[in-house]
Amino acid sequence: MPTLDIQFTNQQSQLAIDSRPLIAAARAVLAAAGVAKGMLSLVVLDDNAIHAVNREHLAHDYATDVLSFLLNDDSESFHGEVIVSAETAARECGEFGQSAADELLLYVIHGTLHLVGYNDKSDDETAAMRAAEANYLQHFSTTFSLGEPAK
Numbered sequence: 001m002p003t004l005d006i007q008f009t010n011q012q013s014q015l016a017i018d019s020r021p022l023i024a025a026a027r028a029v030l031a032a033a034g035v036a037k038g039m040l041s042l043v044v045l046d047d048n049a050i051h052a053v054n055r056e057h058l059a060h061d062y063a064t065d066v067l068s069f070l071l072n073d074d075s076e077s078f079h080g081e082v083i084v085s086a087e088t089a090a091r092e093c094g095e096f097g098q099s100a101a102d103e104l105l106l107y108v109i110h111g112t113l114h115l116v117g118y119n120d121k122s123d124d125e126t127a128a129m130r131a132a133e134a135n136y137l138q139h140f141s142t143t144f145s146l147g148e149p150a151k
Contacts (some may be wrong), residue, residue: 002041002116003037003074004027004028004030004031004036004037004039005038005039005040006023006026006034006039006040006041006042007039007040007041007042008022008023008042008043009038009041009042009043010044010086011044011045011046011049012044012045012046012049012073012085012087012091013017013042013046013087013088014046014086014087015044015087015089015090015100015101015104017044017086017101017104017113018101019042019044019141021101021105021141022042022104022105022108023042023124024110024140025105025108025136025139026040026042026082026108026112027107027138028136028139028140029090029109029112029113029116029125030078030110030112030115030116032116033116033117035078035116037059037076037077037078037080038072038077038080039077039079039080039081040078040079040080040081040082040115041079041080041082042081042082042084042108043081043082043083043084044083044084044085044086044104045084045086046085046086046087046089046148047063047083047085048063050064050067050083050085050088051063051064052062053067054067057069061067063087063088063109064085064088065082065085065087065088065089065092066081066082066083066084066107066108066111066113067083067084067111068080068081068082068083068111068112068115069081069083070114070115078117080112082108082111082115082131083105083111084104084107084108084115085098086100086104088107089101089103089104089107090103095145096106099140099142101140102137102142103142105140106133106137106139106141106145109132109136109140110129110133110136113129113132113133118132
């Protein structure tokens with residue numbers, strides 16, 4: 001029986017993290033894409049650490065909210081990594097009136113969607129990405145709404 005292993009690592013101390021909705025959402029995105037076997041690593045960092053990863057692997061000299069790396073996706077097995085910043089989530093969560101936990105959930109969903117082929121380079125791709133994010137957020141978040149940004 002094929003197995004999909006999701007490993008969770010929390011390497012920051014600013015935000016209390018409940019890994020269960022993050023893992024469940026990532027698993028749902030992968031299952032919907034037909035990924036049944038492999039490994040996904042979910043890593044939560046602070047801004048300094050994600051900045052270092054972004055600089056080292058993508059030559060971008062700034063902190064970011066989420067990074068995703070597809071390490072292997074062949075017919076035998078899937079292997080990917082999603083790295084998110086809890087510090088950014090805590091800072092940005094108020095813009096749409098959601099909790100830091102749900103902002104972090106959005107980052108995990110967004111990164112996992114990238115791993116299964118979603119992009120956000122064009123307007124059409126961005127619209128599809130946002131629709132998929134909203135679908136998963138409605139299932140796994142406690143404060144997400146489709147409303148306008150908080151003023």
